[in-house]
Amino acid sequence: MPISRGASPVDPGAPGLRPGGHGGAGGPGGPGGRPPRDDARPPRDPRRSSRSVYRRRRLVLVAVVLVLLLVWPVALVVWADGRVQHTEALSGAAGTPGTTYLLAGSDSRADGTLVGDPTAGARTDTIMLLTAPGDGTASLVSLPRDTLVEIPGHGQNKLNAAYSFGGAPLLVQTVEGLTRITVDHYVEIGMGGVQSIVDAVGGVNLCWDAEVDDPESGMVWTPGCHDVDGAAALAFARMRKSDPTGDIGRGLRQQQVIQGVTAKLRGPSLLLPWEQVPLVTAGTDALVTDPGTGVVDLGRMALTFRAATGPDGFRGSPPIGDPDYRPGNLGSTVLLDEAAAALFWQQVTDGTLPTQAEQDAANGIVPEGQE
DSSP states (O other): OOOOOOOOOTTTSSSSTSOOOOSTTTTTTTTTSSSOOTSSSOOHHHHHHHHHHHHHHHHHHHHHHHHHHOOOHHHHHHHHHHHEEEEOOOOOOOOSSEEEEEEEEEETTTTTSSSOOOOOEEEEEEEEEEOOOOSSSSSSEETTTTBOOOOOOOEETTTTTHHHHHHHHHHHHHHHHHOOOOOOOOEEEEEHHHHHHHHTTTTTEESSOOOEETTTTTTOSSSSEEEOHHHHHHHHHHHOTTTTTTTTHHHHHHHHHHHHHHHOOOOOOSSHHHHHHHHHHHHHEEEOOOOOHHHHHHHHHHHHHHHHTTTTTTEEOOOOEEEOOOOOTTOOHHHHHHHHHHHHHHHHHHHHHHHHHHHHHHHTTTTTTOO
16 A cells, blocks of 8 residues: 555554553653553542541631730720720829739719718719738738828818819828828729629629628628629628728728629639620729829729639738717718728838738638638
């Protein structure tokens, strides 16, 4: 059979054309060619594929959680810092050792909660000095609102009158004159905010060894310790008339409420973002601070609270000379023991006050769990 010029005879048995063959040079399976497809390779295990997808998803989830853990605290602080209200308060006096916070609880009579009280408007029924010394014992000291003091520009009067006369700045100046301690941070809390904060932490455990049915504060109590909500905690902090120690006893109960809240702040549930937001909202809605005090300072204050209300801290009142001193037209006032108080305030500054554990040991009180 004639063959056309330029054409090559076709050999059906040639390697490149044999059915099922491996190809020639440059073809599949040939020298320099791609490797032959292994038709005998088993199909991919679908279970292995699903495990791989699961691992990838898990890694993505872990990465998202880590980012949230890093970003969330910063976002929360920035958000909370923008919510804090401010008022001028500090005197600008030369600093004293350590860091001191003046805490004022303002109580409005507008809601009529305290039946029969003739005082109108806001006033400071709670005045506390919280001090973190450079070294030594942190302290939380309640200043009785009826303490007889010298108010700049107004002469002698009860301590809480300073707020009525000149607001936060005059209260700060008056406390500094009484204690000789410079106030570094001013924090005011509306007493109504106590209820919201206690509810935000899920309630607190409070103890009082007396039966109380006090219509003015709304406190109803049977002797012992009880888990209470915000409304009951607020009544507990407000009650005074049914307490034989009056304002001094009320100050100690207010410290107990603070201790209960700080104890709850250590709980693991408040590490959850959806638990933190209501607490921050309640706290920032209730608080007013000086312009230089922000959320970070409030965080440090909470740590000082924890130290002061623990076994290695001090909480109490300054030395009192006469709890019912009547100097004239002011009615009953609380007169401090001048000499003992001077030493006391120096110990506050130095951090040398006796700790709660030392006081308990001196009074023969055995710590719980060591009986």
